[in-house]
Structures are given as structure tokens and as C-alpha cells.
Amino acid sequence: MDRVHIIMAAYNGAAYLKEQIESIKDNTFSDWVLWIFDDGSVDDTESIIREQSVCEKDRIHYIRNEKNKGVTRNFLDGVKSVFKEQVEVLKDDRDNYFMFCDQDDYWMPDKIEKTLKVMKRCEKKYSKKLPLVVFTDAAITDEKLTVINSSFHKSNHLNTGKLDLPHMMMENKLIGCTVMFNTALAGKLSIIPEKARYHDWWIGLLGAAFGHMVYIPTPTLYYRQHSGNVVGNQDYYGYVKRRIAALREQKKVLFSNAEQAKEFYEIFKDCLPNDKKMQVYAMANIMNQSWFFRKFQCIQYGFLKSGLLRNLALLLII
Numbered sequence: 001m002d003r004v005h006i007i008m009a010a011y012n013g014a015a016y017l018k019e020q021i022e023s024i025k026d027n028t029f030s031d032w033v034l035w036i037f038d039d040g041s042v043d044d045t046e047s048i049i050r051e052q053s054v055c056e057k058d059r060i061h062y063i064r065n066e067k068n069k070g071v072t073r074n075f076l077d078g079v080k081s082v083f084k085e086q087v088e089v090l091k092d093d094r095d096n097y098f099m100f101c102d103q104d105d106y107w108m109p110d111k112i113e114k115t116l117k118v119m120k121r122c123e124k125k126y127s128k129k130l131p132l133v134v135f136t137d138a139a140i141t142d143e144k145l146t147v148i149n150s151s152f153h154k155s156n157h158l159n160t161g162k163l164d165l166p167h168m169m170m171e172n173k174l175i176g177c178t179v180m181f182n183t184a185l186a187g188k189l190s191i192i193p194e195k196a197r198y199h200d201w202w203i204g205l206l207g208a209a210f211g212h213m214v215y216i217p218t219p220t221l222y223y224r225q226h227s228g229n230v231v232g233n234q235d236y237y238g239y240v241k242r243r244i245a246a247l248r249e250q251k252k253v254l255f256s257n258a259e260q261a262k263e264f265y266e267i268f269k270d271c272l273p274n275d276k277k278m279q280v281y282a283m284a285n286i287m288n289q290s291w292f293f294r295k296f297q298c299i300q301y302g303f304l305k306s307g308l309l310r311n312l313a314l315l316l317i318i
Helices: 017-025 045-052 071-088 111-126 165-170 183-190 199-210 236-245 247-268 274-284 291-301 308-317
Strands: 002-010 032-038 060-064 095-101 132-141 147-149 180-182 212-224
Touching (some): 002 017, 002 111, 017 032, 032 045, 032 071, 071 095, 071 183, 095 111, 111 212, 199 247, 274 291
Parallel strands (some): 002 032
Antiparallel strands (some): 095 180
């Protein structure tokens, strides 16, 4: 028997929250539990959740944070708390899985079932004891769920075939709201990072470092774009133009990537395989190297991004 724990980080999400919860209720897979962690909303978020949970008290849980944590910490803390309460304490025969959920998207009816099917296949192939991540594509929509682009990854020119650890340390490929991961990976969140760039990125690093990641090249949700998105879809050529115009800011981003790798190294250095340990250490210290050696290490270890333009810019900036 399988159970899927859906972790939602909510903050002033009243505009689209009801639609999102209803889309989860309409999924073909029904053995799910929705854990909503409210990060201090001052709109009608709480009342909408209370209303939606009237007939779903065993499946929809509302938790209000004592203080604002920010989106990344809210998601990761949410997984940690649910893992401790539902997996470590109960210790039943159920296989538990975790999914992230944004408050403003809309799930396709087979999202959970389709992702879980691939996850089960991966566990059979690699073992349940290994951290495993499955993520999918998403259809980009406007505020009214009219499809703007049928593929998030294609529109952003992201190479989902490069999911090894060096590539993942330089560029996040995951869309958090499409991610599912298993209990073995959730158990790696005993220490919540302070310098993780994004929650899904940290999960991707765990999968790449300790297990496997698998991409499903079909959308499983409608990824809604609106003025309140924390992280949204970006037009690729607009992205390139902005990056060229802001080289100094991009160097700061590279420092942030290195800081994320440094924290990852400090937390996991005693359990990383030797080859992965060397890769993480190199990325953690790359910005301390000389101008030439930084570029050499990018090529040597494969600290690269998707596509020629991004990599030319990377080698120019780093």
C-alpha cells in the first residue's frame, strides 16, 4: 500500500488556493494527505483551507508557522516534520512518498498516479533504500489557466538529460511542484540547510549525490504565471539578454551556488562517495580559485549549464 504526502507552502494564496486543492481532490490516486504550512498569511488563506478540509479532516491538515520562514525553508521544514511524525513514528508497512505543491497551480487528474508509477518502477530497478527523485514537465498558463506554452523545460531550453551532480550543482533542472521523492531521500533532511538556493534544487542535489533522478517528459500540471509568483517561467531569450546585461549580478549567483555546495559538503562530507565528495568540494571552493583555474574546473568536472549560450556566458563570468 502506498501513501503520498503532499507538502504545500502557503502564503497569501487566497486567489487560487481553492482551485488547487480541488484539483488535488480530483486526482485518480486517492491515498494522499495534504499538509499545508501557512507562512503567516493575512488574507483568506486559512478560511479557504478550513472550508476545503471540512469533509477531509483526515486528508487535509493546516499548520500555521509561528514565524515567517520563507518559501525554501517552509517546504523543507514541512517535509522534515511530516517525515518524523508519519514515517519514523508510525513505522507501518506503508510505502510513503512526498510531493511538493504550490498554492497557485492546477494539477492534472493523473499527476499523482503517473508520477508514482514511475517512482515504483525506479525503486524496483534501483532499490527503495536509495534516494530517488521523479520530476515532470509542466504546461505554462496565464492566470486563467489558458496554456501559453506546452512545455516548461523546452521553453526554458533546459537539458533534462544532464542530471549528474556536477551539472545539478551549477543549474537547477527541477520544477518543485512536479517533484516526487521517496522515504530514503526524505530521511536526508534531518539537517535543514541555511543556504539552499531553492527547496527543489536541494532535493535534486540529494538525488544526484546519493541516488537517482528520473524525468518524465510530459506535463502533469498547469503552471500558472501571475504577478505574485516567487519563481516563474522566463522567456529564454529574455533570460539571456538580462544575464548579459547583469554580469555582476550573475557573479553573485555563482557565489551563491558555491555557498550552497559548501553547505552541502559540510552536512554530508562523511557519507558522500569519494568521487561525489571531490566534486562537491571542488564546486564549494571554485570561486576561491584563479581566473584560469575556475574555467578549467568547470570543464574538468562538468560544472556546466544547458546549451551553448548559457555555457559561453558562464565561462565569461566565472
